[in-house]
Amino acid sequence: DGSHSARFTQPNYIDGREFSVPRFAGTYGVGFSGELEGEAVQVAITPGDCSDGMSDRRFPFAATVAWGGTTLLGCAYSSDAPFEGQGAP
Numbered sequence: 001d002g003s004h005s006a007r008f009t010q011p012n013y014i015d016g017r018e019f020s021v022p023r024f025a026g027t028y029g030v031g032f033s034g035e036l037e038g039e040a041v042q043v044a045i046t047p048g049d050c051s052d053g054m055s056d057r058r059f060p061f062a063a064t065v066a067w068g069g070t071t072l073l074g075c076a077y078s079s080d081a082p083f084e085g086q087g088a089p
Helices: none
Strands: 003-010 013-026 029-036 039-051 058-067 070-076
Touching: 003 029, 003 039, 013 039, 039 070
Parallel strands: none
Antiparallel strands: 003 013, 013 029, 029 039, 039 058, 058 070
16 A cells, blocks of 8 residues: 555654654655654655764665654665664664
8 A cells, every 4th residue: 555654763762653654756766754743754765875974884875854844864774775884883
């Protein structure tokens, strides 16, 4: 049905919250949209070399998350396209 789930976590809410997100594929990546705590969530994953700035890891994708009035930028990887560098500390 094209629906997947996402889990939102943060350091002070480590268990996170799971929510439903339909997936859509575009020419330059994939996106997911849904709703979390009454606010719209849009996630875009696009190919490109990415560094999180906090580790020596290199990631194969850039990630943009828009949630309510906040936009977060980061990096992403998948089981088919893993990051390069040390594993999680």
